[in-house]
Amino acid sequence: MASKVKKPKKTIWKFGLDLTHPVEDGIFDSGSFEQFLREKVKVNGKTGNLGNVVHIERFKNKITVISEKQFSKRYLKYLTKKYLKKNSLRDWLRVVASDKETYELRYFQISQDEDGSEPED
Numbered sequence: 001m002a003s004k005v006k007k008p009k010k011t012i013w014k015f016g017l018d019l020t021h022p023v024e025d026g027i028f029d030s031g032s033f034e035q036f037l038r039e040k041v042k043v044n045g046k047t048g049n050l051g052n053v054v055h056i057e058r059f060k061n062k063i064t065v066i067s068e069k070q071f072s073k074r075y076l077k078y079l080t081k082k083y084l085k086k087n088s089l090r091d092w093l094r095v096v097a098s099d100k101e102t103y104e105l106r107y108f109q110i111s112q113d114e115d116g117s118e119p120e121d
């Protein structure tokens with residue numbers, strides 16, 4: 001009787017970045033951000049070594065990172081924040097998880113209370 005050998009199930013990590021609001025406002029360039037990710041993502045401890053393991057795709061205002069090797073969503077957030085800091089956008093934009101597999105760039109909510117309308121008792 002031949003024994004069945006189970007192949008390990010190939011897991012794929014897929015994460016997305018939604019850049020809709022800043023791109024529509026014209027303060028964020030998704031093309032240069034995609035190029036930044038291609039240059040900075042590390043595979044086996046080396047940058048620029050994506051090969052066939054990590055795929056970065058851009059479709060309009062969304063960037064998708066698909067990896068066949070273990071890839072951390074937190075690492076994607078780290079690289080996004082690094083790009084924002086490099087382009088002096090870190091003061092206006094923040095990276096927020098919109099669901100389990102997606103990050104979204106949002107503006108900081110700054111209240112406009114300049115007249116001091118808070119009641120003081």
